[in-house]
Amino acid sequence: MARYLDVHPANPQPRTIGQVVAMLRDDALVAYPTDSGYAFGAAMDSHTAADRIRRIRHLDAKHHFTLVCADFAQLGQFVHLDNAAFRAIKAATPGPYTFILPATKEVPRRLAHERKRTVGVRIPDNVVAQTLVRELGEPLLSSTLLLPDHPEPLTEGWAIKEELDHVIDAVLDGGEVVAEPTTVVDWSEGYPEVVRVGAGDPDRF
Structure with missing residues (x-):
């Protein structure tokens, strides 16, 4: 069973984050x-997490994972x-963009x-996520928590615990969050190309 840890969304308890x-x-x-x-999160050096996420989300080997950074x-x-x-x-972060x-x-x-x-990278405008990554000391290997049999992402920790109790190890519940995907900007060729329009304003790119 997954551990369920409740954390204050604005002032995350250090013990819980630890x-x-x-x-x-x-x-x-x-x-x-x-x-x-x-989102799903794991340490970058985990040799099992990527395959576990692919199995849960029914993804193929070409799926782009994201490195979630603190700053x-x-x-x-x-x-x-x-x-x-x-x-x-730098001007667009932290915010709902993946680059x-x-x-x-x-x-x-x-x-x-x-x-x-x-590789995809992002800096979320979320205190719990930033605190977690900063305490870890390196980016989180991450993927949106969108399940294959759900039309919308789950937005509450208790519902995630109920749904994924036997396939993940812990749920860090930081309260209900808005589930709108990031705007994805591909800058790999030296110029910005918006490849998915989401929560972030694409016009700035």
Whole structure:
């Protein structure tokens, strides 16, 4: 059964965050809140999480995972940014955007696009998510918590616990969140291309 941990959405309790971080470091797969709904999260060096997420969501091997970062300084360690991308992305974060960029050598090969060596990165405007990633000390390997038999993402922790009790290790409940997907901007070719319009204003790109 998945552990259920309730956390204050604006002032997350350090002890609770610490418990989740300890589980992540022990190869756990967790559900946690972001500014665009709940997401699956795992440590980047987990060798089981990606396959577990693919099985739960019925995804193929080509699925792009996202590295969720605490801040811009952390994001810059894992992707290559030219000056134009640096300025535009810094101005848009934190917020409901995912950026596809060339990965640095810090990104495990199995997490980057097989041919392009790109990876998705984002900085959510959510206190719980930022606190969790900051305490972990590295980005979270992440994927939207959208289930194959649900037309909409689940927006409440208790419902996620009920639905996924036997296939994930913990639910970090930070209250109900709006489940609107991020706007995805592909900057891998040196210029911005909006490939999915979501919560973030695409006109700024």
